[in-house]
Amino acid sequence: MRTATSILVIAFCFIASAQKSLVYATNDGAIRGYDPVAYFKQEEPVKGTESFTYEWQGAEWRFSSQENLEAFKAEPEQYAPQFGGYCAYAIGNGYTYKSDPKAWKIVDGKLYLNYSKGIQKKWEANQAEFIKKAEKNWPRVVKE
Numbered sequence: 001m002r003t004a005t006s007i008l009v010i011a012f013c014f015i016a017s018a019q020k021s022l023v024y025a026t027n028d029g030a031i032r033g034y035d036p037v038a039y040f041k042q043e044e045p046v047k048g049t050e051s052f053t054y055e056w057q058g059a060e061w062r063f064s065s066q067e068n069l070e071a072f073k074a075e076p077e078q079y080a081p082q083f084g085g086y087c088a089y090a091i092g093n094g095y096t097y098k099s100d101p102k103a104w105k106i107v108d109g110k111l112y113l114n115y116s117k118g119i120q121k122k123w124e125a126n127q128a129e130f131i132k133k134a135e136k137n138w139p140r141v142v143k144e
Helices: 004-017 036-041 066-074 088-092 117-125 127-141
Strands: 049-056 059-063 100-107 110-114
Touching: 036 059, 036 066, 036 100, 036 110, 049 066, 059 066, 088 110, 088 117, 088 127, 100 117, 100 127, 110 117, 117 127
Parallel strands: none
Antiparallel strands: 049 059, 100 110
16 A cells, blocks of 8 residues: 555656646647737737647647648748747746737747736836746746
8 A cells, every 4th residue: 555655756756757848738729729820910819710720849729811821830930929838927937827818929020928918017017038037947947
């Protein structure tokens, strides 16, 4: 019979060996099913459809048109949100957290998402510093 301590050790080892997904995704896919190209071309969040999907970095990406799907396939790094779509504020603070597709901003040609519009305001107050910290933190936090 296992003791409570040995069960905790086994659970800890399992959790410690797991790596976070490179892309924050829900049952609707990356960006909760929103079209990443639309942020750039239509300058607003647009829900993608199951008719236009693409598998990239272990997640399903949805698009609102064939044209946007093709643009993403040609240059996914150009359109995919930074830090795998996790909250940019959270990454800047050293951890991953979910994001809201409607709390977004394009900075220097890159898409950033945040947990909420309230968190986005905090992030925007010191945006350059948060981006710098997040770029430094990203390789570590995605492995935790």
